[in-house]
Amino acid sequence: MNMEQIPPSVECEPGWDPSTVAVQAGRPARSPGAAMNPSIHMSATYVHDADLSYGRHGNAGWSALETALGTLDGGTAVTFASGLAAATAIAELVPTGGTVVVPSVAYFGVRNIFRRLVEHGLLHVRPVDADDTDAVAAAAAGADMVWMESIANPGMVVADIPVIAEAAHAHGALVVVDATFATPLRQRPISLGADVVMHSATKFIGGHSDLLLGAAVCRDSTHALALTNYRYEHGGIPGNLEAFLALRGLRTLAVRLDRAEATAMELARRLSAHPGVSRVYYGGLPGDSQYERAQRVLPDGCGAMLSFDVAGTVEQTNQFLADLRLVTHATSLGGVESLIERRARYAGDATIASETLCRLSVGIEHVEDLWADLDRSLRAALALPA
Numbered sequence: 001m002n003m004e005q006i007p008p009s010v011e012c013e014p015g016w017d018p019s020t021v022a023v024q025a026g027r028p029a030r031s032p033g034a035a036m037n038p039s040i041h042m043s044a045t046y047v048h049d050a051d052l053s054y055g056r057h058g059n060a061g062w063s064a065l066e067t068a069l070g071t072l073d074g075g076t077a078v079t080f081a082s083g084l085a086a087a088t089a090i091a092e093l094v095p096t097g098g099t100v101v102v103p104s105v106a107y108f109g110v111r112n113i114f115r116r117l118v119e120h121g122l123l124h125v126r127p128v129d130a131d132d133t134d135a136v137a138a139a140a141a142g143a144d145m146v147w148m149e150s151i152a153n154p155g156m157v158v159a160d161i162p163v164i165a166e167a168a169h170a171h172g173a174l175v176v177v178d179a180t181f182a183t184p185l186r187q188r189p190i191s192l193g194a195d196v197v198m199h200s201a202t203k204f205i206g207g208h209s210d211l212l213l214g215a216a217v218c219r220d221s222t223h224a225l226a227l228t229n230y231r232y233e234h235g236g237i238p239g240n241l242e243a244f245l246a247l248r249g250l251r252t253l254a255v256r257l258d259r260a261e262a263t264a265m266e267l268a269r270r271l272s273a274h275p276g277v278s279r280v281y282y283g284g285l286p287g288d289s290q291y292e293r294a295q296r297v298l299p300d301g302c303g304a305m306l307s308f309d310v311a312g313t314v315e316q317t318n319q320f321l322a323d324l325r326l327v328t329h330a331t332s333l334g335g336v337e338s339l340i341e342r343r344a345r346y347a348g349d350a351t352i353a354s355e356t357l358c359r360l361s362v363g364i365e366h367v368e369d370l371w372a373d374l375d376r377s378l379r380a381a382l383a384l385p386a
């Protein structure tokens with residue numbers, strides 16, 4: 001890579017709050033007339049230089065985003081075309097024939113990556129219940145990698161990363177945490193003992209449902225180098241416009257998340273008292289099965305994702321989703337607009353989510369407008385009095 005493509009960036013002070021780091025990290029260094037933002041680098045190749053310079057190697061736009069994500073998570077970041085491209089690359093850190101501990105309940109795309117590697121005879125997988133910390137610790141014996149998703153889809157399970165990391169490291173296993181739901185502003189897995197953090201920046205980091213991008217942040221720079229080489233060789237590179245937009249999204253993550261999280265907490269409280277709801281899954285709610293662990297591992301908040309079971313049939317649940325006028329019935333999460341979906345409609349989630357479980361990604365709309373929409377649609381679908 002031609003290092004002249006990578007201009008120095010502003011320094012972040014060690015004492016800054018992560019919300020300040022999210023605003024400042026990765027900006028071009030200050031000098032008279034310097035731009036506030038990195039440019040969008042639309043070039044597939046570069047004039048011949050001592051080093052090979054080609055679009056798959058990197059550019060200043062990726063580097064700006066990687067600097068910001070690396071500074072936030074306390075490691076070296078490598079960005080990819082999507083969260084799944086990042087996960088695929090991270091799985092390559094396991095030697096052929098190695099063993100990976102994988103939660104049975106996690107995003108089905110990630111579980112699929114490991115299923116295929118097993119089918120191809122490349123890896124062994126030990127499925128675990130991430131809620132059972134002792135079981136995860138026991139499964140780490142003889143494993144090469146422990147993969148955790150925290151906060152996990154769709155039941156919002158919070159993994160006890162400090163305890164799991166200690167046990168995994170005692171057995172020489174790498175610890176990877178998919179921190180997509182928690183974001184770097186609510187959970188910094190490297191500071192809790194993990195080796196690699198994975199983000200689908202498609203979600204809260206991008207924040208506007210208008211891009212796909214993934215990142216791996218590594219404690220150890222040799223892992224970052226291995227992932228960078230993998231990206232070059234396999235081609236799962238981020239788009240240049242997407243990298244620019246993801247960094248722009250990161251700048252406002254703190255305010256978006258603060259608002260969406262406060263709304264999520266309020267909706268979780270109200271939904272748990274609603275006659276049309278039989279169970280709410282949100283670690284920030286006192287009484288939730290994850291509450292105690294979340295207080296330790298996610299002391300700054302549980303983010304803006306929650307799930308709940310509709311107290312009715314699958315048909316009534318589908319009716320409730322169809323009746324919503326503000327919250328959109330769509331997959332994905334982390335955007336400024338609230339999205340909801342019935343996870344069991346996916347074959348990959350049919351065995352891990354109840355048929356009436358709805359996953360809600362809370363956006364930044366007004367809480368009362370969201371509540372009115374949810375309450376009205378639940379009552380209509382379940383024939384409850386208004």
Ligand SMILES: Cc1ncc(COP(=O)(O)O)c(C=O)c1O
Pocket residue numbers: 082083084085107109110149153178180181199200201202203212213214332
């Ligand atoms: C927890 C989690 N990890 C990873 C991914 C995959 O990310 P992407 O869609 O950017 O490939 C998703 C996507 O929904 C996700 O929810």
